[in-house]
Amino acid sequence: MNLNLKLALATIYIICLGVLLFFVFSNLELRNLTNYTYIKDITSNFLAYKSANLLLFTLSFILISILWIFLLGFGSPIVIVAGFLYGKWFGTILCILSFSIGSSFLYLFAQVYFKNLILNFLESKIKKFKDLFNKNEFLYFMLFRLAGGGGLPFPIQNLLPIVFNMKVKNYFYATFLGLAPSTFIVCSLGSGIESLIKNNDSITYFDVILSPEIYLPIIAFLSIFICAYLVNKKFFKK
Numbered sequence: 001m002n003l004n005l006k007l008a009l010a011t012i013y014i015i016c017l018g019v020l021l022f023f024v025f026s027n028l029e030l031r032n033l034t035n036y037t038y039i040k041d042i043t044s045n046f047l048a049y050k051s052a053n054l055l056l057f058t059l060s061f062i063l064i065s066i067l068w069i070f071l072l073g074f075g076s077p078i079v080i081v082a083g084f085l086y087g088k089w090f091g092t093i094l095c096i097l098s099f100s101i102g103s104s105f106l107y108l109f110a111q112v113y114f115k116n117l118i119l120n121f122l123e124s125k126i127k128k129f130k131d132l133f134n135k136n137e138f139l140y141f142m143l144f145r146l147a148g149g150g151g152l153p154f155p156i157q158n159l160l161p162i163v164f165n166m167k168v169k170n171y172f173y174a175t176f177l178g179l180a181p182s183t184f185i186v187c188s189l190g191s192g193i194e195s196l197i198k199n200n201d202s203i204t205y206f207d208v209i210l211s212p213e214i215y216l217p218i219i220a221f222l223s224i225f226i227c228a229y230l231v232n233k234k235f236f237k238k
Contacts, residue, residue, distance in 0.1 A: 040197055040198075043194070043197050043198070044198075046085075047085070047194075050085055058086075058094070061082070061085070061094065061098075062094060062097070062098050065078050065082075065094070065095065065098035065099065065102065066098050066101050066102040066105070067102070068102065069098065069099055069102030069103055069106065069154075069158070070102045070105050070106045070109070072106070072155040073155075074153070074154050074155070075095070075099055075154045075179075075183075076154075076186055078095060078098075078099075079091070079095050079183055079186040079187055079190065080186060080187075080189060080190040080193075081190060082094055082095045082187055082190060083186065083187035083188060083189060083190025083191040083192075083193075083194070084190040084191065084193055084194045085190075085194075087187075087191050087194075088184060088187045088188040088190075088191040089187075091187040091190065091191065092180065092183050092184045092187045095179075095183045095187065096175075096176050096179050096180050096183050097176070099175065099179055099183070100172050100173075100175045100176040100179070101172075103158040103171070103172075103175050104168060104171060104172045104175070106155075106158050106159070107158060107159070107161060107162065107166075107168065107171055108168060110159050110162055111162055114159070114162075115162055118159050118162045118163070119162070119163060122156075122159070122160060122162075122163050126160070126163060130163065130164060133161075133164045133166075134164060137161070137164055137166045137167065137170050137174075138170040138173065138174050139174075141161060141164075141166065141170070141171065141174040141175075141178065142173075142174040142177050142178040143178070144157075144160075144178065145157070145174060145175060145177075145178020145179050146178045146181060146182075147224075147227050148182060148224045148225065148227060151225075181224075182221070182224050185217050185220045185221050185224065186217065186221060188213070188216070188217040188220075189214065189217035189218065189221070191213070192211060192213030192214045192217060193214070195213055196211060196213065196214070
């Protein structure tokens with residue numbers, strides 16, 4: 001990849017990050033973030049704005065999510081926000097659609113500009129599974145997604161199929177289906193946080209810990225995390 005392209009990508013990434021930080025800091029009073037009443041008021045105002053501008057807000061959320069994933073962002077923060085804003089069901093649909101599109105764009109882009117670099121870095125680590133994936137790339141990549149990507153960081157998961165030269169169509173659908181369970185779990189956590197804030201005038205740590213809307217998604221997430229760790233230990237360690 002030439003220097004100009006590297007500089008362009010870095011510039012885009014910095015601009016996007018700068019816009020996000022500007023939006024956050026211009027709309028939040030950091031000194032009041034420990035004030036529950038302030039948090040509840042901000043939440044109420046934000047959700048009211050979303051409801052009043054639902055179509056534009058949702059389209060913006062989808063585009064930002066796609067761009068975030070394309071720029072190697074991690075998925076969990078977006079998923080929690082989606083659950084908070086849209087609830088666990090609609091939030092899950094928005095996330096897996098956005099993530100599938102963003103990941104597919106990243107996959108296509110990386111195949112053109114980063115293929116040799118990715119092959120040098122990853123091929124030796126998973127060489128023994130190349131034939132297995134090539135037999136049924138859709139099934140095994142979907143199972144890989146279901147298992148939390150073997151504990152690999154989300155951006156690395158998105159680039160891994162370059163080693164197998166996976167078809168884009170199979171990549172998209174395997175990602176869409178494979179991400180659904182874990183995305184739903186994390187979205188449920190975001191939805192639970194929103195519900196707690198909405199329905200309580202004050203919250204203690206015990207209220208948070210003992211709320212089924214919080215601890216059940218956390219338990220489910222930890223189960224997937226343990227499964228991902230075991231998959232990573234068995235298949236992706238030398």
